[in-house]
Amino acid sequence: MRFVSFVFKKEMTLALGIDPGTATTGYGLARLMPDGELVAVSFGIISTPKDATPSARLEMLYTNLRKIIKQHKPDTSAVEKLFFARNVTTGIAVGQARGVVLLALEKAGIEIFEYTPKEVKQAVAGYGSAEKKQVQEMVRALLQLDSIPKPDDAADALAIAITHLNTKRY
Numbered sequence: 001m002r003f004v005s006f007v008f009k010k011e012m013t014l015a016l017g018i019d020p021g022t023a024t025t026g027y028g029l030a031r032l033m034p035d036g037e038l039v040a041v042s043f044g045i046i047s048t049p050k051d052a053t054p055s056a057r058l059e060m061l062y063t064n065l066r067k068i069i070k071q072h073k074p075d076t077s078a079v080e081k082l083f084f085a086r087n088v089t090t091g092i093a094v095g096q097a098r099g100v101v102l103l104a105l106e107k108a109g110i111e112i113f114e115y116t117p118k119e120v121k122q123a124v125a126g127y128g129s130a131e132k133k134q135v136q137e138m139v140r141a142l143l144q145l146d147s148i149p150k151p152d153d154a155a156d157a158l159a160i161a162i163t164h165l166n167t168k169r170y
Contacts, residue, residue, distance in 0.1 A: 014041060016074035016110070017161030018065075019153050020082075020097040022057050023048060026153025027065070029072050030143065030161040032169075038162060040143040042072060043154040054093070058100045065104045077105050078164035080156070081114045115163050120156075123163035135159050 012031050019026035028043040046064040048057035079101055082094050105112050115123075122128040124138045136148045136155045142162055149155040 013076060013165065014072065014074045015161040015164050016069070016072070016077040016105075017157040017159065017164065018077065018079045018101050019156040019160060020079060020094060020101045021153065022054070022061070022093040022097045023050065024151070024153050025061055025065070025097060025101065026151070026155070026157035027068055028149070028154055028156075028158030028161045029068075029074060030158060030165060032165045038142050038165060040145060040149070040158060042068075043149050043158050045151055045153050054096070058096060061097060062100045062104050065101060066108070069104065069108045069110065074110060076113070076164065076168070077110045078113045078115055078160045079105070080120065080160055081116045113164050113168070115160060115167075120159050120163045123166055124159045 012033055014029060014031045017028045017030065025046045026043075027046065029041040031039045031041050033039060046061055046068075048060045052060070079098065082091065082098055102112060118128040121130040121135055124130075124142070125134045127134070132152070136152070136159075139145075139155050139158050139162065140148045143158065149158055
């Protein structure tokens with residue numbers, strides 16, 4: 001008599017982190033492996049031309065984000081919260097971009113979580129007032145990358161994804 005055994009691995013979770021902006025939106029996809037290891041899947045930016053109208057820029061953001069979602073099919077998502085802006089005009093533009101990001105994620109049926117920059121710094125670097133370079137170096141180390149992800153918006157998005165995966169521990 002022969003016995004066949006099956007080993008079922010814990011499902012691996014893919015998180016999409018987003019650092020919203022009208023001119024540049026960073027995105028980062030990180031996977032939490034069954035052994036607890038974090039792996040970078042994809043990262044980059046969605047950029048829009050400065051000479052485009054505000055509504056055209058938001059439409060480009062929406063369309064490109066939907067393509068990323070369709071290609072990678074993330075299980076969950078995390079978006080940076082807008083907690084304050086020095087420049088009201090910039091704050092409004094970032095708020096509009098956040099709205100488009102939230103809409104794209106909602107329409108795709110992806111659960112959305114939000115984290116402040118301080119929460120991201122605390123989760124990734126262990127210190128809520130960490131410098132940007134410290135956070136970027138920790139992203140590199142945690143994802144075992146050869147270099148810090150570029151541009152900065154992509155590194156920030158990966159930090160948001162890492163924060164979410166470590167906070168929720170799927």
